Amino acid sequence: MATATQSIREILASQASAALVLQRFEIDLCSSANQSLTQACSSLQLSVEQVLEKLAAADAEQNGAPPVDPASMALEKLVQYIVRRHHRLVRQELPRLAALAHKLATKHGEHAPELIAIDRLMDDLHGELIAHLEKEENVLFPYVVHLDQNLGLARPTAIGGFWRVSQPVRMMMNEHESALSILAELRSLTNEFTAPEWACATHVSFHTGLRAFERDLKQHIHLEDDVLFPRAVEMEDSIGSELQSGGLAKLDKASEPLCESPEL
Ligand SMILES: [Fe+2]
Ligand SMILES: [Fe+2]
Numbered sequence: 001m002a003t004a005t006q007s008i009r010e011i012l013a014s015q016a017s018a019a020l021v022l023q024r025f026e027i028d029l030c031s032s033a034n035q036s037l038t039q040a041c042s043s044l045q046l047s048v049e050q051v052l053e054k055l056a057a058a059d060a061e062q063n064g065a066p067p068v069d070p071a072s073m074a075l076e077k078l079v080q081y082i083v084r085r086h087h088r089l090v091r092q093e094l095p096r097l098a099a100l101a102h103k104l105a106t107k108h109g110e111h112a113p114e115l116i117a118i119d120r121l122m123d124d125l126h127g128e129l130i131a132h133l134e135k136e137e138n139v140l141f142p143y144v145v146h147l148d149q150n151l152g153l154a155r156p157t158a159i160g161g162f163w164r165v166s167q168p169v170r171m172m173m174n175e176h177e178s179a180l181s182i183l184a185e186l187r188s189l190t191n192e193f194t195a196p197e198w199a200c201a202t203h204v205s206f207h208t209g210l211r212a213f214e215r216d217l218k219q220h221i222h223l224e225d226d227v228l229f230p231r232a233v234e235m236e237d238s239i240g241s242e243l244q245s246g247g248l249a250k251l252d253k254a255s256e257p258l259c260e261s262p263e264l
Pocket of ligand 1: 224
């Protein structure tokens with residue numbers, strides 16, 4: 001938890017969400033890096049209590065435990081939880097971190113060439129993950145919600161084409177692997193997200209942000225790979241066997257796609 005006597009640099013090194021809060025108060029991260037929070041606030045005539053309050057709220061929002069164990073949620077609620085918490089964080093943090101990486105590469109890339117490689121990897125990660133979230137939100141998740149609402153196996157064509165839910169699930173899991181391997185390269189190039197001695201406050205904040213981003217992405221992927229996806233596959237299987245044993249709508253899955261024009 002940030003304190004009034006900590007320097008801006010120390011706050012940035014310990015709290016990933018601090019950079020955005022301090023920037024909203026127009027505290028310059030680099031020129032105020034060695035000032036205490038009290039000094040930085042008093043030179044801008046800000047209330048240090050108010051800044052501390054916002055820092056604590058941002059920290060709680062990013063790291064607070066979820067109100068309910070996500071693994072025990074109904075599938076529709078779990079999908080909502082993943083989108084509201086984890087997808088929102090990717091969309092908020094990834095462009096910010098990619099912009100910081102670009103700034104660092106431009107400013108220090110000449111004497112620290114790893115920053116140029118980091119900038120490229122951040123671009124790759126950004127492109128891959130944003131496209132990934134869109135596939136989940138537009139194709140896979142609506143079908144999982146459709147299953148959870150007990151609407152059967154046939155689905156509106158708007159949801160996208162695939163034979164079984166295991167197909168998009170496999171694709172999403174491969175994309176998770178790819179994102180994690182980019183993050184592993186970033187971890188190695190950043191010396192385990194440790195800023196070098198000469199790092200400016202922006203550089204420190206990039207490392208703190210990337211470390212927190214990796215932690216959140218791992219939780220996000222765990223919820224999808226180990227909880228949501230297996231439960232969706234299981235639910236689809238159980239609806240399929242119910243239909244077959246009841247003779248209500250025998251689906252010949254081998255010859256009849258559930259929708260046309262597969263997108264996944
Ligand atoms: Fe996701
Ligand atoms: Fe995912």
